[in-house]
Amino acid sequence: MAYTTFNANQFDSTKEPMFFGQNVNVARYDKQKYPIFEKLIEKQLSFFWRPEEVDLATDRKDFIDMPEHEKHIFLSNLKYQTLLDSVQGRSPNVAFLPIVSIPELETWLETWAFSETVHSRSYTHIIRNIVNDPSVIFDEIVTNPEIIKRAESVTVLYDELINLVSVQSIHGFGVHTIDGVKYDCSLWNLKCKVYLTMVSVNVLEAIRFYVSFACSFAFAERAIMEGNAKIIKLIARDEALHLTGTQNILTLLASGVDDAEFKEVAVACREQAVALFVEAAEQEKEWAEYLFREGSMIGLNAQILSEYVEYITNVRLKAIGFDEVFPARPNPLPWMNAWLSSDNVQVAPQESEISSYLVGQIDSSLEEGDFDDFDF
Amino acid sequence: MSKGKPVTGIPRIKLGNHTFYYQYEPSLLDSLEAQEIQAPYSCRAGYCGCCKVRLLEGEVSYIDEGMVDLQEDEILTCICVPKTHIEIELPED
Numbered sequence: 001m002a003y004t005t006f007n008a009n010q011f012d013s014t015k016e017p018m019f020f021g022q023n024v025n026v027a028r029y030d031k032q033k034y035p036i037f038e039k040l041i042e043k044q045l046s047f048f049w050r051p052e053e054v055d056l057a058t059d060r061k062d063f064i065d066m067p068e069h070e071k072h073i074f075l076s077n078l079k080y081q082t083l084l085d086s087v088q089g090r091s092p093n094v095a096f097l098p099i100v101s102i103p104e105l106e107t108w109l110e111t112w113a114f115s116e117t118v119h120s121r122s123y124t125h126i127i128r129n130i131v132n133d134p135s136v137i138f139d140e141i142v143t144n145p146e147i148i149k150r151a152e153s154v155t156v157l158y159d160e161l162i163n164l165v166s167v168q169s170i171h172g173f174g175v176h177t178i179d180g181v182k183y184d185c186s187l188w189n190l191k192c193k194v195y196l197t198m199v200s201v202n203v204l205e206a207i208r209f210y211v212s213f214a215c216s217f218a219f220a221e222r223a224i225m226e227g228n229a230k231i232i233k234l235i236a237r238d239e240a241l242h243l244t245g246t247q248n249i250l251t252l253l254a255s256g257v258d259d260a261e262f263k264e265v266a267v268a269c270r271e272q273a274v275a276l277f278v279e280a281a282e283q284e285k286e287w288a289e290y291l292f293r294e295g296s297m298i299g300l301n302a303q304i305l306s307e308y309v310e311y312i313t314n315v316r317l318k319a320i321g322f323d324e325v326f327p328a329r330p331n332p333l334p335w336m337n338a339w340l341s342s343d344n345v346q347v348a349p350q351e352s353e354i355s356s357y358l359v360g361q362i363d364s365s366l367e368e369g370d371f372d373d374f375d376f
Numbered sequence: 377m378s379k380g381k382p383v384t385g386i387p388r389i390k391l392g393n394h395t396f397y398y399q400y401e402p403s404l405l406d407s408l409e410a411q412e413i414q415a416p417y418s419c420r421a422g423y424c425g426c427c428k429v430r431l432l433e434g435e436v437s438y439i440d441e442g443m444v445d446l447q448e449d450e451i452l453t454c455i456c457v458p459k460t461h462i463e464i465e466l467p468e469d
Binding site: 240328 | 417
């Protein structure tokens, strides 16, 4: 089935499944199959922010004064965040847009990926402000073996899905051999790939990102690199929304209400899905060792960060109905919550951008009784 | 979810063997925190789902729209307030 940008067929998109139904035609949101995506879009739009709003002048000074091992922690963490958002700024669009079948989900994917591009722009803003030559840092992202290792595991499923969907769009469903390479483009296998890719995206946004947030906030807990933390706080607020999105997609798929076959897919892929969480947790623990190999910083070391990895992995597994894989433990970084909550910034408005200030939050819903006390 | 007894006066919140009055805090989560109860939370805006607890008795009203898939007896403490006397149960860990 070749992709078409405007499907001329007449059909009711609320009867289509989320993926592998008809290509979307009219981007209409008056009737929706899953209003949750519309809510996510509205929330994401109300969160709109720009990195340039945050002043980083003191961060530059803080950075210059940092000991070498802390500079290593800060920069490595920032490079990792840059990598993750580079992937997320494009991949949801490339991978999922050609196969999505309902307009509200299509728009959510685009809104989601767009906000990731704002995050990428933030890293440039931060790096430009703390060092003289940003290229030194950006260029190293593709040469640092520790980061490359991570890049491979966050992109492998995306790439597999994208390739299979490309082959399928030309050759149709079925198993195809092209230049000696076998491509299993059966609908079943494609659905498995969609499910697992979505799990891997959830792992990226709900675990990998949070580990990096912990490092960013740990600096700010000591009252240094506070501008950076303010930006990361805004990024974290967006990411919490994105991970709610992937969790909703995953639970909808696994429940079978959207597409009965996806229920079987979710069961068949369950073991692989859990393995993705475990693999990411192990990698993040290795990453923690790498970050702190030249020395710890006050408030955070490899062990505490590894405990946080286990804790957050359990939380995310439970959220999509899976069993915990690590021993249950209380949050080893309780101060993280203060940074992750979306509106506890209590400052005078003239002193700082208030991250809880919502744009376009007008409730336009009207009920019959609303005009009862109205006299002409 | 069972219907709560009609409220006379200020709603009461029961958690295990601890009962206290709702002091009109902005959210149920704030009420719990005012009692120094370590209730789970993260985004405080109804979309991360971390503050999910079980509502055993009574009713709550929402002050914001949640975005989390909830079971029949689950509520998000960060965006609701008690409407009647309520009894809740926090998740295990």
